[in-house]
Amino acid sequence: MKLHCEVEVVSRHLPALGLRNRGKGVRAVVSLCQQSAGNQRRPQASSDPGSQPPAFLFISTMKDRHGTRYQQLKENIEQFFTKFVDEGKATVRLKEPPVDIRLSKANASSLKGFLSALRLAYRGCGINTQLSTPTPVKTSEFEKFKTKMLITSKKDYPLNKNFPHFLEHLQTSYCGLLRVDARMLCLKNLRKLDLSHNHIKKLPATVGDLIHLQELNLSDNHLESFSVALCQSTLQKSLRSLDLSKNKIKALPIQFCQLHELTDLKLDDNQLIRFPFKIGQLTNLHFLSAARNKLLFLPSEFKMLSLEYLDLFGNPFEPPEVLPTIKLQAPLTLLELSARTVLNNRIPYGPHIIPFHLCQDLDTAKTCVCGRFCLNSFIQGTSAMNLHSFSHTVVLVDNMGGTEAPIISYFCSLACYVNSSDMLK
Template identity: 60%
Template sequence: MKLQCDVEVVNRMLPSFGMKSRGKGMRAVLSIGKHLDKTSQRSNIYMMICTAKDRAGSKYKLKGNIEKFFTWFVDEGKATVRLKEPAVDICLSKADANSLKNFLSAARLADRGTDTSSLPLSTLTPVRARDVEQPKKKLTIVSKKDYPLTSNFPYSLEQLQVSYCKLSRVDMRMLSLKALRKLDLSNNHIKKLPATIGDLSCLSELILHNNHLEAFSEALCLSTLQRTLQLLDISQNRLQSLPTQFCQLKELVNLKLDDNELVCLPFHIGRLSKLRFLSAAHNQLAVLPSDFRKLCLENLDLFGNPFVQPNPLDNKMQLKFPLPLQEIASRAVANLRIPYGPHLIPAHLCRDLEVAKICDCGCVCISYYIKTAVSMNLHQVSHTVVLVDDMGGTDAPVQQHFCSLSCYSEFLDNSLQRGIR
C-alpha cells in the first residue's frame, strides 16, 4: 500500500522545549509493509515515509502503536496519524481522498494486528527522485522542439503555455489537466476549438491570440466556462461573428477581440455585467448593438473600425400594418414576462424572443420595428476610452429600435429640438 501526498512529521515534545513545528509539509511517498526488526529478529508492519531529502525513508512501527486518527478533513485529502512511540503526529495533506481513505484503513488494520495476508503490503524500498518531486504547476513551451511527443503533461499543471509550436489543433492531452487555470495557446495555427475545453472546470484564463480561428462554438458558451472564465483573448484570428450564447460567459472581466473580421458584437453584450476591459480594435464594426449601453467598463478600445456616421433619418423600416398575430403574441409574452421555453412553444419562437429589441418607450419588438443609429459618447460606458479614430473622437454609433411609427416620430421631434438648441 503506497500513498503520494505532502507530509509533515511533528514532534509533540517540541512545545515543552519552547520550539514550534515548521508548519509546512514535504512531498513524500508513504508505504506500509513488512520489515525485519534486527533487535527481536521478528518481522513487523511498518509505515515508511520517503522524501526528497530522505529517499531511503524513515520507518515507524504500526502494530499497537497508533494512538489516534484525525480524519475530519479526509474528503479534502487531509488527515493526521498520532503515534505513541515516538511521540509524533504524521500530518498528511494534498492527497487523493479515496487513496487516503484506503491507506488509513490499511494502517488501522496493521495497528490492530490483523492477519498480514489480508493487508495490501508494499516492499519498503527507497524511492526514485521523481516520485517525491513537488507537483509541477507551471509549464511554458515556446519552441516546437521542446513540445512533448512521447510523454504526458504533468497532471498537476495549473498554468500551461504552448506558443510558436505551429499547432493546428488543441492537443487532447491538455484537456485532461483538471487543475488547469490558465491555458495559453497563442501564436499557433489552431482553426477550431474542441467543445471539451469546456470540461476544464477550473479554467479562468484562455488565451488564443494569433491563431486561425474562424468560429467560437455555442457549446463552449454553454459549458462550465460560464462559471469560471474571466479572461478570454481571441484577438488576431479570423472571426466574423460570435454566437448569441456568447453572453452566457457572465464571469468575463477581460475580453480581447482585436484584429478579427467581426461585423457586429454579440446582441446581448450588456449581460456581461462583470466585464471591465474590452478591446475590439481593427474589426469591421459599423455600429454597436443597443445593449452596449448597459456595459460598465474601466477601459474600452474600438479604434480602427469603419463606424458609420449616424443619421436619425437614415433608417431601416421593418413594420407591417396591421402587425401579424405572431408578432403581437410574441410582444405580449416579452412585455408581460410570461415564462416560455421549447417545451411550451416552437424552438424558433424561443430564438426570436431571445433577441427581442427594446424600444425607446420601454416596450419590446421582435421581428417588426424601425431601426436607426444614434451617436453615443463612449465615456458613458467606460472610464478610459481609446480614441475611436485619428480625429480624436470618442463617439460611436449605437443601434436604436422603435416598436411603432409614433415612437420613431417622437424620437425625430426630440432630435430636431436638440439640434435647434
C-alpha cells in the first residue's frame, strides 16, 4: 500500500538540543510494508502459527530511493493528527524512534485510506489491503509527481505525453505555441504559469479555472486583449502577479480591476491608450510598469493607488488642458439622478434587478473629486500630478527628468469645480 505525498520527518529531540527542523517536506512515496516470511531476518515469536509478519513504514525519496524503514508499528504509534486530512495533511507520531512523520500534499481520499490501514497496523489487526514489499522505488514513479517543469525550447516540448499532474510551476517559453495547450488547463495545482516568448493570440476562459494560480507570465506574445471572463473568474481571489508586457494590447476591460489580489502588474511595450478608469480598486497593487505605451493621461482613480514602484517612461503624455470640458446638465435627467442615488448610497444592483445596459452605465460612472459619483453630467479637467504622490519609487517619465503626468479629474457640479479649481492650475 503506497501513498504519494510530501514528507517531513521531525525528531522530537531537536528542541532539547537547541536545534530547529528545516520546515520543508520533500516528495516521497510512503509505503505500508510487510516483510515476506522467507526474507525475515528475525522471525516473530507467536502462538499463532498463521500470524502475519508485523507491518512497518517505508519512506522513499528521490535522493534516497532505497528508503528508510520505521520497523515496528504495532503499539508504537503515540498519536495521529488528522485535523487537516481533508486538505491532504496529517502527522503520525511514533514512540520509538521519537519522531513526527508529517504528510502533506496528498490526495485526501488516499490519505484517509492509508491512515485507516496504519491504525489497523498499530492495533495489530489484520489489514485487508495487500501490503507492499520493501523494494527501491523507480525514478519514473517520482517523475509523474514533479511539482516544477521548465521547458525552454521547441524540441523539449512534450507532444505524446501529459504534463505531470502535480505540477505547481510550469514554464514553456520559446516553444512557438500558438495557443494555450489544453493539457495545461488540467493542472489544478498550478501556482505559477510562464508562457512567455511564444505566439499566443488569445487566452481561453478556462485559464480562470486554475483556482490556485498566483503568477501568470504572458510576456512577448501576440495578445490583443485580456478577456472579461478571466477578470470575473477565480483569478479574482488567487492571481497576484501578471506580466502582459511585449504584446499588442490597446485597452484593458473595466472588469480588469476586479482582480483585487494583484500586487505586481507589467504592461510594458504594448499599445495601451488608457488604463481602466477603475484602477483605484486594485488596492493591493505595489508594482506597476507600463513603459513605452501610448498613454495620453491617467484616470482620476489613479490617485487612489499606493505603489512601491511605478514606471511610465516613454508614454506620449499630453500637457494638461487649460480649459475644462463642461458637460453639465440642468436640470439633471431622471437617469442621472437615479444613478447618483444608487451609487452614492451604495445600493446593490445587478442584471437580475435592473436591465443590463443600466448596469453597464453604473459600472462606468465617474468619481468626482468630492467622492460622489456622476454619470453624464460633469466637468472634466486635467492637471499635472507628481507621480511621487502615489508611488515611493518613480522611474522618470521622459528624458528631461520629469516625474509628472496629466491626470483626469471629474467634478459632479460647478460648486465642486470652483472649490477644487486649484487642482487644475
